[in-house]
Amino acid sequence: MKAKVITITNQKGGTGKTTTSLFLAYGLADRGKHVLVIDLDQQADATFSLSQGKQYDDSGKTSFELLTGETAAKDCLVPINLLIDLIPATKQLAQLDVALAQNNMYRADLLKDAIKSIKSKYDYVLIDTPPALSILITNALTASDYMVIPTQADLYSIKGLADLAQTIRQINNKKLKVAGILIDRYNARTVYSKVAADLLSQGAATLKTKVFDTKIREAIVVKEAEHQFKSIYDYSKRAGVTKDANNFVDELLEVIQNDK
Numbered sequence: 001m002k003a004k005v006i007t008i009t010n011q012k013g014g015t016g017k018t019t020t021s022l023f024l025a026y027g028l029a030d031r032g033k034h035v036l037v038i039d040l041d042q043q044a045d046a047t048f049s050l051s052q053g054k055q056y057d058d059s060g061k062t063s064f065e066l067l068t069g070e071t072a073a074k075d076c077l078v079p080i081n082l083l084i085d086l087i088p089a090t091k092q093l094a095q096l097d098v099a100l101a102q103n104n105m106y107r108a109d110l111l112k113d114a115i116k117s118i119k120s121k122y123d124y125v126l127i128d129t130p131p132a133l134s135i136l137i138t139n140a141l142t143a144s145d146y147m148v149i150p151t152q153a154d155l156y157s158i159k160g161l162a163d164l165a166q167t168i169r170q171i172n173n174k175k176l177k178v179a180g181i182l183i184d185r186y187n188a189r190t191v192y193s194k195v196a197a198d199l200l201s202q203g204a205a206t207l208k209t210k211v212f213d214t215k216i217r218e219a220i221v222v223k224e225a226e227h228q229f230k231s232i233y234d235y236s237k238r239a240g241v242t243k244d245a246n247n248f249v250d251e252l253l254e255v256i257q258n259d260k
């Protein structure tokens, strides 16, 4: 079976894209799934977390070379554990636009073509993206079956959904579906969070999707686990936010299961 490709994206910064990518990577692996994480963000946060602080600047085997076609996908794979592989990012991605334009390669299907040969090795391919609408996002979305949009329950996030909808309309990929909007750093105790969550639900309709029932609460263990380079499921099995993350993985799998 071919992998399902899922892009985790939001052009707004700090909305929980990398955190959600990690919840999914470790969560799917805990369910016995074989996962590939592709880091397309020049900040390389997912790379840093998964590889416990390692950097790949001079390796020549990163998502930059994958996209420029200099290195084949199979040679970019870094094994993280038995079930998770990573294609790392470096800050060189900041120069991708220029490199592609100079080589007449400014296309949206580079990533899709580049991972064709390795997709069958995995159940899921997760793509973590930078906080900007760029050639990286169009490549991620062109290669994907689904997208997940992590967001916060606040006004700027609601406003940002319209821009995202516009981007999606420009992608030449009939398969692409928005699996859902995931509210991260949720505080169920404030009235405002609830109001904003309701507004996000209305915004979801423009993207022909829904807000996931599961919301990820704001909790310090997320940062603590991150600090120790640990999966949240290992770091704090019983924490409320770990339950949220698990429920989210299950809810996403259900969406994918029902989409046949």
Ligand SMILES: Nc1ncnc2c1ncn2[C@@H]1O[C@H](COP(=O)(O)OP(=O)(O)OP(=O)(O)O)[C@@H](O)[C@H]1O
Pocket (backbone or CB within 6 Å): 012, 013, 014, 015, 016, 017, 018, 019, 020, 041, 043, 045, 129, 130, 131, 184, 185, 186, 216, 217, 218, 219, 220, 222, 223, 226, 241
């Ligand atoms: N539920 C949560 N509770 C507490 N802290 C959280 C939670 N989710 C994310 N964070 C923290 O918020 C910060 C931003 O999260 P993250 O890096 O996942 O966002 P991002 O969208 O990937 O950011 P960027 O746009 O810079 O790539 C991180 O320090 C992370 O630890």
Ligand SMILES: [Mg+2]
Pocket (backbone or CB within 6 Å): 017, 018, 019, 041, 045, 046, 129
């Ligand atoms: Mg990030």
